[in-house]
Amino acid sequence: MSVSELQEKIKVLEAELKQLKHGDSKPREKIAQMSSEVVDSNPYSRLMALKRMGIVDNYEKIREYTVAVVGVGGVGSVTAEMLTRCGIGKLILFDYDKVELANMNRLFFQPHQAGLSKVEAAANTLHFINPDVVFETHNYNITTMENFDHFMGRIKEGSLTKGRIDLVLSCVDNYEARMAVNRACNELEQTWYESGVSENAVSGHIQFIVPGETACFDCAPPLVVASGIDEKTLKKEGVCAASLPTTMGMVAGMLVQNVLKYLLKFGKVSYYLGYNALEDFFPTMIVRPNPQCEDNWCRKRQTEFAAREAAKPKEEKKEEVKEEEVVHEDNDWGICLVDEPSPTESKPSPSVQNVEGLAQGIKVAYERPAPVADTQTDAAATETDSISLDDLMAQMKSL
């Protein structure tokens, strides 16, 4: 090529680069301290305004928190983006999948990222959006033995100060991965949020899990919002699940909004919030743990929680605190969407009874066989459970 041809080529490349980058080649400089200054160039002005609006006392505290997002797909990627734009301190992303064009019907990933690992592609984009956030990525499957141990280690030591992280968000799409998160969080006594979207794309939910205090994922069959459609007509062999950017975005929004409420201590954190898109119906409830949960660590956490509660003076007990959780005096509707089971009613009871206490509009993803009469000894209960668990696992696998 001649010099003029080369120069021409450089011009074209530079123009293309400029078009792509709109004049910017690097992420902006880091911002040492969140400012409330109302200028167009301040990415935090609208967030810091939450303080002056009386919603949040100390918004900038968000920079101290570390959150793990397990599963960076339709819900997890938007979850990570929302937290990044909110200026979270650190995000730890776990996924072993690659971006595909088949993901383009959900938010966040773009076609040019097809073939890249989801965690790397996400961290690249998110770092560009907000370089103040620290990102740590793990491109592996948390359910293998070795990775599971490493995953546990990052929960224990992944925070900005190399200590325990603040919250785990499960945004995975399968039973095994949810069980792995559940096991890790029960053992580590780690508060977490489970989230999910139905195969028909028109319902979803989030569930806040505090080991020992609320039902863990293993306490009862997974709870889902009934879509009002006969599930039997949905399942067809070899058919991929449907998904919508709307439902995924809603579940991510419900999730991160509750994460903000939990971390920054405002509003009321929902224990279970469902979403039925066909009817715009949003059931809420609390699900108490199952004293006969299969997970040893869950049962241990339940015993510890009960002991802590028993040791408290009466006025400090969790039951009493619950009543005051509506923090705003001017709640001028004062109604609850559905009956929340009163904590005083949640005596130890078999799992089936817990499941019967579900709010209207919520159902279990599958049913355990009815307990046989007079089998309330431990051994019998275990056998009943283990039989049903096999069935359940087979059912889950076939999904």
Added chain:
Amino acid sequence: MSVSELQEKIKVLEAELKQLKHGDSKPREKIAQMSSEVVDSNPYSRLMALKRMGIVDNYEKIREYTVAVVGVGGVGSVTAEMLTRCGIGKLILFDYDKVELANMNRLFFQPHQAGLSKVEAAANTLHFINPDVVFETHNYNITTMENFDHFMGRIKEGSLTKGRIDLVLSCVDNYEARMAVNRACNELEQTWYESGVSENAVSGHIQFIVPGETACFDCAPPLVVASGIDEKTLKKEGVCAASLPTTMGMVAGMLVQNVLKYLLKFGKVSYYLGYNALEDFFPTMIVRPNPQCEDNWCRKRQTEFAAREAAKPKEEKKEEVKEEEVVHEDNDWGICLVDEPSPTESKPSPSVQNVEGLAQGIKVAYERPAPVADTQTDAAATETDSISLDDLMAQMKSL
């Protein structure tokens, strides 16, 4: 520069380009027909699966529709992205604002777009995400006389077949722009959705407006979801509004989900859906039009709607149809979040009475003065309204 230096520069530029674009330089080829094939390279497989799941009869019909998005900010940009990823036929974007770093606390725009017009930046990104969608952008303020006429013209002739578009979505952040959309849609008898997010960032709503059938934006003071916080403590001079990616994303999700239900005829389209983030409370209701609405076109549409309803055989009337709108037999909760005013109760009544029929948790953004007794003549009513309107306008301006 020497040839070798030039060649080196080209290498660097190409590497930078490649890094930015991850190997891809152009949007993918257009796809002539939506396919249900389950392969990683099919961007529509998860959407077309909605057919096999029994949710939508004819998903590919989405390609025939044209939707206008007025306001491409926190709600509008995500709305446009969701519709783009769903494969909508055509989007017409209206905004006159530029992207700023201060917008980075909401989804969609990225820092390298700062300074670009919102409609152009959005269309560039969206075209790359889904080149099958046709984009038309208007970088102007719809409230000026000349632009308003052009805006009306695009509603009338902007569709893919140069005819009437299918839906207008208002995602603007101010009173004047909402009134402009309202005026245009009343005159053109154009169905549209209004949306909004509160200044304190913790509540929002969408409202479906069918001229003559439901309340228009001018029929009653704007309806908002009470946040449970004393509004008087919020308003401080010179303070910018707060905003959150979560609330904006939720409102966009609520909006586009209902757009999909409306266009593709599945589920139940919500007339009014509110969102209170502090309590995870989602009120719904229908608001009937105000027979004394200030907008001439609204009153004309009301008369026409009443005449059409009166001419129908009894079993076809809208009132009767309403009862059957829950399309799924297996609705196993069967409850309504809040009382929807029965259509038979919606006799012509002064606006204040309409407003009194609000669902719990919803309030008006401001209150009109109580009507004076014995002023039910047209002239007196007009005077009462026009006095209050001045007050209201002054109040709105001060927001």
